[in-house]
Amino acid sequence: MSKKWLVGIAGLMLSVTLVACGGKSVATTNGGKITQDEYYSSMKETSQGKQTLQQMILNKVLEKQYGDKVESSEVNAQLNKYKSQYGSQFKTVLQSQGMTEKSLKEQLRSNLLLKQAVIANTDFSDKELKKQFKDYQPKVTVNQITTSSKDKAEKVIKELDNGKKFTDLAKKYSTDSSTKNKGGRIDKFDNTNSSLDSKFKSAAFKLKNGEYTKKPVKTQSGYQVIQMVNHPDKGNYKQHTNELKEQMADSKMNDSSSLQKVVKKVLKKGDVDIQDNDLKNVLADYLK
Structure with a gap:
């Protein structure tokens, strides 16, 4: 993920009136300070800012609904796989993606929570389970x-x-x-x-x-x-229902249409109320 400093001429000529704005400062300069309110107002107009809010909302409702189904050990196990895969290059790879180990763990947990949501909101028929079992x-x-x-x-x-x-x-x-x-x-x-x-x-x-x-x-x-x-005995499909559902859920995680349906259900159940009028439609693409 590349990051760029988007500084226009207007951004370099801070108005003196910024000093008078309320709210805690995010940064100060000899030309004035930048308050949290100003930063928030600027960020909410950007696509990145809106995407961040969407993800924060989704994470909150997922944690509430499925947090007890994802253990920290599961997150750490996935993290350790990445560490093992990249070895001494792990930190370099993280930096190249604009991430830290903490943010990667948060992303891994979000994905695991979403996977649990997919499992909980999908009806797996016996026919589908049997089909999955053929390759299991x-x-x-x-x-x-x-x-x-x-x-x-x-x-x-x-x-x-x-x-x-x-x-x-x-x-x-x-x-x-x-x-x-x-x-x-x-x-x-x-x-x-x-x-x-x-x-x-x-x-x-x-x-x-x-x-x-x-x-x-x-x-x-x-x-x-x-x-x-x-090589454990394969047994029959009824003995491996949970594993089969997990495997099928992994496939659905790569299907944008299936995933959007699940996210829609999760958000509706989350009783989300957007209190900033400028952001009222931030979830429109997910709820339509």
């Missing part, structure tokens, strides 16, 4: 070894066939520096994971506990050998 996979735990060539991956598989330990081979052969010293262990994942190569997931889900891929899996990362550590 519970979270699995695997180890993996990444190599730069097919020959080297085949060598790893041959050594596994001869009884060598997967963890030892990961340390010896894997080019993935983030997992090789952990025996190739990666974070648990299910069918909704978007960070892993689809070929990797497909090969992994076919494995039973203790099994490893007998042929190298060609992915964007290289040639990989995968070992299944824990």
